[in-house]
Amino acid sequence: MAAVRYACRDGWRLIVRHWGMSLLTVFTAMSVFFIIGASTLFVLNVRNIVSSLENQLTIQAYLKPKADIAAAEKAIKALPYVKETKAITKDMALERLRSRIGEQAKAVMLLGENPLPESIEIKVRKASEVAETARLLVAVPEVEDIVYAGRVAEKLTRVSGFVEKFSIVMLLVAIAASGVVLFNTIRISVYSRAEEIGVMMMVGATSTYVALPFVIQGFILGLAGALLASVMLCGTYYAAVTRLKDMLPFLPFIESTRLTGKLAFMLVCCGATVSLISSLMAVEKFIRKASRPL
DSSP states (O other): OHHHHHHHHHHHHHHHHTHHHHHHHHHHHHHHHHHHHHHHHHHHHHHHHHHHHHHHOEEEEEEOTTOOHHHHHHHHHTSTTEEEEEEEOHHHHHHHHHHHHGGGGGGGGTTSSOOOOOEEEEEESSGGGHHHHHHHHTTOTTEEEEEEOHHHHHHHHHHHHHHHHHHHHHHHHHHHHHHHHHHHHHHHHHHHTHHHHHHHHHTTOOHHHHHHHHHHHHHHHHHHHHHHHHHHHHHHHHHHHHHHHHHOTTSOOOOOHHHHHHHHHHHHHHHHHHHHHHHHHHHHHHHHHHTSOO
């Protein structure tokens, strides 16, 4: 217990003694973890927007005249990528046209009967499945024509793939940067006490007893940076979302406080873990060298 108290006291003294380097480390760690959190929220929002657009992406399969709409819908539902189908009768198609162009829809009735074809509205799970589903629909006997936003589906697929790769790269770069900063800070602290550590090792101090203050120093600095980053992220995210909703009201941004709370907790855990690993790596090599016999 006395060793733990000594380690905590000495770890805090190291932070105060090198206060300039400590502040720089906390600021850098805060910036890095803020970037991690901000990029994570950006990726989650892009995925949410892409998912929302994918849910709205439909394929319209127009049926042949006198085709059995129930049989056609049953055959289409059996296709592998189909998530949902909706049968659109002639009357429903006319009603949709009226809602879009108003009274001008009466022009289609000049021939004496409703000329609009029956169709099946199809939704798939992912944008990448649209083209394959359209290809399979051609083989359905009742289907005469297919209309879908092919280019939109391709772009959504590309955006989704890019976002996944971007999120992984950003996460790895940010974690590596925070680890390097904390590693260098602890190395400077160790070298500033090189003689003192050598004397402690010669009089019988254990490696754990010598290394623990430096590990606690790194842990405190990394944890402080992650905590400050979490507070800043939660404080700025909702203000940014409010502004974006005013500018882009048609996009579904994430506003879940539960999600940001989980993200803040993950950032704090990440900060604590990275700081511990970096501190152990920084001090371990020096302690091993100091403990060798002369």
